[in-house]
Amino acid sequence: MLKHNLGYPRIGIRRELKKVCEAYWSNKIDSNALFEVGKKIREENWKTQDKADLDLIPCNDFSFYDHVLDMSLLLGVVSEPYLSIPVIHNHNNNIDLYFSMARGFQKNGWDIKAMEMTKWFNTNYHYIVPEFDKNQKFSIFSNKIFDELEESKNILKSIKKIKPVLIGPVSYLFLGKEKEKSFHKMDLIENIIPIYIKIINKLKDKGINWIQLDEPILVLDMSEKEKKVFKYAYGEISKFCSKINILLTSYFDGISENISLLQDVSVQALHIDLVENSNQLEQVLSFFSKESKMILSLGLIDGRNIWKNNYANSIQKIKRTIESIGEDRVMIAPNCSLLHVPIDIEYENSIHIDIKNKMSFAKQKIYELNDLEKIVKGNKSILLSNSYILKKSSSIFHDKKIKERTTKITEQDIQRKNPFHIRQKKQKKKFHLPLFPTTTIGSFPQTKEIRSLRNKFRKKELSQEKYDEKIKNFIIYVIKEQEKIDLDVLVHGEFERTDMVEYFSDKLKGILSTDNGWVQSYGSRCVKPPVIYGDIDRVGDMTVEWICFAQSKTKKLIKGMLTGPVTILQWSFVRDDQPISLTAYQIAWAIREEVLSLEKSGIQMIQIDEPALREGLPLKKKNWKSYFDWSIKAFRLSSSVVKDETQIHTHMCYSEFNDIFKHIADLDADVITMETSRSKMELLKAFSVFSYPNEIGPGVYDIHSPRIPTVEEIFDLIEKASKKLPIKNIWINPDCGLKTRKWKEVLISLKNMTKAAKMARIKLSPHS
Known part of the structure; x- marks a missing residue:
């Protein structure tokens, strides 16, 4: 049973990322100082997850601004107005080009607006919306993912632990918008898939064993066109990327309505969100029982809230899955990236102890995976302790008069x-x-x-x-x-x-x-x-x-x-x-x-x-x-x-x-x-x-x-x-x-x- 994480907070424990970016935008530091702080945050994140004994640790989940914008830069989805600014193009590893897309550029006679920004699914995280032309060309434009892979090798020592993370091709197109009405963004799939295949195989050639492709579109009401595009995309990836393990991840809801899309898809593992939708487990297991090799990753730890995991509920799901498909085909993880929660509860000193004891931030959540593994192996004391903490009541939690008013x-x-x-x-x-x-x-x-x-x-x-x-x-x-x-x-x-x-x-x-x-x-x-x-x-x-x-x-x-x-x-x-x-x-x-x-x-x-x-x-x-x-x-x-x-x-x-x-x-x-x-x-x-x-x-x-x-x-x-x-x-x-x-x-x-x-x-x- 493998333990892994989908993504870790990237702001730094003292908001180092915020401070260094704003210093750079104010011309108080140069790009070298900016990159150095980014490197330190990544190293700290990798070390924390390595110390928690995760089997697979995400790489490329760090971003200076937004991970969707990172994907746009990686794939060369950069509009002409930004490329036309001579003072920023191909300067400082494209960081100024990158920030101009996110924040706009008004300097030296240039006046270019920022790209559109909207909410990431049903969260309070905002992403920069990709913009597509009818004849959109894609290419490997940025080396960020490969540079960070080399960094992670130096920190994690074992390349088998490294799991690069990418937004999957279908979700990436879905998240974007057409600049003109004469085409549908999903029609670009044949243009974008060869670049994904190149990226995946380049990662494989660098020794990577696992890669995570995020496809949250799977939890939506997909159109027939989107379903057709999905089957084509993963048919091609399965055909040309057969020697690397692909973890296909979904999150924020269930995939029951779209599970048939995986019928002819040859990926090594599927991740499902059992926090937002635990009812999907039986249907997914029914599908998996007909498959011979695919691994099921169970999203058990809540990556969008700060309460401790209910180990009894999680163990029930793990045991049911092991019983159905075998322990060697089970992975456990948070339900989504931990981007949406604070980093470490130990930095909180003023919370009432009865409340704090029930709380868990990103660092604690990855250790909860260890606890679940130990319980599966027979450690009952961890389970009993968790149950006691969660059931312990206090007058600070309940007020009868307030409850009655809402009725x-x-x-x-x-x-x-x-x-x-x-x-x-x-x-x-x-x-x-x-x-x-x-x-x-x-x-x-x-x-x-x-x-x-x-x-x-x-x-x-x-x-x-x-x-x-x-x-x-x-x-x-x-x-x-x-x-x-x-x-x-x-x-x-x-x-x-x-x-x-x-x-x-x-x-x-x-x-x-x-x-x-x-x-x-x-x-x-x-x-x-x-x-x-x-x-x-x-x-x-x-x-x-x-x-x-x-x-x-x-x-x-x-x-x-x-x-x-x-x-x-x-x-x-x-x-x-x-x-x-x-x-x-x-x-x-x-x-x-x-x-x-x-x-x-x-x-x-x-x-x-x-x-x-x-x-x-x-x-x-x-x-x-x-x-x-x-x-x-x-x-x-x-x-x-x-x-x-x-x-x-x-x-x-x-x-x-x-x-x-x-x-x-x-x-x-x-x-x-x-x-x-x-x-x-x-x-x-x-x-x-x-x-x-x-x-x-x-x-x-x-x-x-x-x-x-x-x-x-x-x-x-x-x-x-x-x-x-x-x-x-x-x-x-x-x-x-x-x-x-x-x-x-x-x-x-x-x-x-x-x-x-x-x-x-x-x-x-x-x-x-």
């Missing part, structure tokens, strides 16, 4: 008093906003000064009074800057908040924040997902004081800023001892109470952000209804308590929304703001078939790139939106919050945005 939600609790068309008339009469009203999504730059201030307060080097005074000074500054720019609806800047979810976790009962539980979201952006360990309750006002202070400093409208229940849930590590819907309702009640408190304090616009609504959607459409039933109910529970005149906003970003607009409309928010600029307003295609009833702000510039948009390009996007949406319903705003950007670029970009909005009021007004 008493009425229809009245989730309905606004009147439908939107009535509310809209009252709100327009009250607010007197111009056409194309301008606003931002909420946050403004979190500078070194602010982070230092927060750090001093946390270390008790600064009193509460001094801290509050300085935060208020930042709020006064941002109010003045927004007034100078002439935005119509202002925000307080969120300077008191570390993160849009973590901030609320610190103020709610039943949720905790970690000290060092960092997880990569995209590029150098790392987040610390809170841990929902118990029943959730609001113990007092969370935002009211700051929002009301901001409103007192301006005659313009200030939006109250909250994070919605689905996003708090989705961007946290959630308790696994009750239905997720009940946890969502508990959070929704807490947000509802805050909404009511803001309204009573005179705040007339309240934004309840739900950027994670789409990413939480089950991967199979048959499961969508039950998800939307509870997620929409949770949002409406949090937002429906206000008067008609109080305007509820929400925000969503960096996911595909075209297929769920009906459900977004069911949220019944008065205004929704969404990402559209990176995709050049592609989102608006949805409005050709669905008439969105409420007001909407399709984001007009990309905040994840440092480039500054021009007035003309913003106006162009507004004009596109005005052709698809009623002009009276359109808001003008950036794609997302501005906390990761620098002040200079933010202020210029927002000035350009307001100029474009004013231009639109003149040129696009129905009366012009």
Whole structure:
């Protein structure tokens, strides 16, 4: 029984990757210093996994920005605009070319936008979307995978332990997009497969015995075309790569609907996710019993949550598999890459011992594989100890009154008093906003000064009074800057908040924040997902004081800023001892109470952000209804308590929304703001078939790139939106919050945005 891992976190235990990338982008270090830190992180990761006695250890799972972008560079999928920049092409091992694709390039007279970014399946990780031409050529463009293989040989000593990781060809094409409508991306399979075969055989020639090909497309509702392409791709790989062991991996759900695709495929092993879908095991075993050689890899350890593995449940699955196909045909592993969890629980010093004892981060999870192997070999004490820890209860986990509240939600609790068309008339009469009203999504730059201030307060080097005074000074500054720019609806800047979810976790009962539980979201952006360990309750006002202070400093409208229940849930590590819907309702009640408190304090616009609504959607459409039933109910529970005149906003970003607009409309928010600029307003295609009833702000510039948009390009996007949406319903705003950007670029970009909005009021007004 082989133990292996699908991927390890790449940010470094102290976020070394974030710090070194940002130093490089700021021209504070050269590429040699950048590469050196990357090398140290890889070496540490390999040593950790080797020490845990894994039989197969992943290689090429490290990335300076995104593993999908790495694949694009490896396969030569680089668009002409980036190749045309002479100052970056073929310089520094293509690292500047690579970063320009991820972040855009605005320098020395060049102005090229970043590539589109979206969510990796139903996770909070963002990937850079590959872009394909009709006659797309593929080649081995980057040597990263081969260079890192040579590094790993020096660390791991035995080449038999090294398992290079690649996104499989079918999933890679699926994750990309066509630049033009005249072809289907899956038609490129015949072009791309020869390059995959070259890469695989080159790895084999370097002594590699196992290679991991990730094909998460197998857990989706595959089209007939995708199924045909899959059979062709792996028929060719089986034919031309017969002397290397290929581990075909699926994760995030089950493959039952697509298992017949493996009928004539000759790969050595298949990995299935038994955390997200344990029901598939019997069907997969039935298929395997008819096969003579294929190995089954069981994904048993949860790579997306931080709770200890239930050894009894895992052992049951292992024994059932051994009984069916034999121990020599069984592998065990986490269900997916450990990219989605923090690195080491031992760096947490402030978590209550009863909670910490139930937790497991990436380093601990690979040791759990060792425990499972020992239990299979007869060590009962490990099993008993695990069972005792998981069953041990505590009053900190449960609150009877909170549980009872979620069972008493009425229809009245989730309905606004009147439908939107009535509310809209009252709100327009009250607010007197111009056409194309301008606003931002909420946050403004979190500078070194602010982070230092927060750090001093946390270390008790600064009193509460001094801290509050300085935060208020930042709020006064941002109010003045927004007034100078002439935005119509202002925000307080969120300077008191570390993160849009973590901030609320610190103020709610039943949720905790970690000290060092960092997880990569995209590029150098790392987040610390809170841990929902118990029943959730609001113990007092969370935002009211700051929002009301901001409103007192301006005659313009200030939006109250909250994070919605689905996003708090989705961007946290959630308790696994009750239905997720009940946890969502508990959070929704807490947000509802805050909404009511803001309204009573005179705040007339309240934004309840739900950027994670789409990413939480089950991967199979048959499961969508039950998800939307509870997620929409949770949002409406949090937002429906206000008067008609109080305007509820929400925000969503960096996911595909075209297929769920009906459900977004069911949220019944008065205004929704969404990402559209990176995709050049592609989102608006949805409005050709669905008439969105409420007001909407399709984001007009990309905040994840440092480039500054021009007035003309913003106006162009507004004009596109005005052709698809009623002009009276359109808001003008950036794609997302501005906390990761620098002040200079933010202020210029927002000035350009307001100029474009004013231009639109003149040129696009129905009366012009």
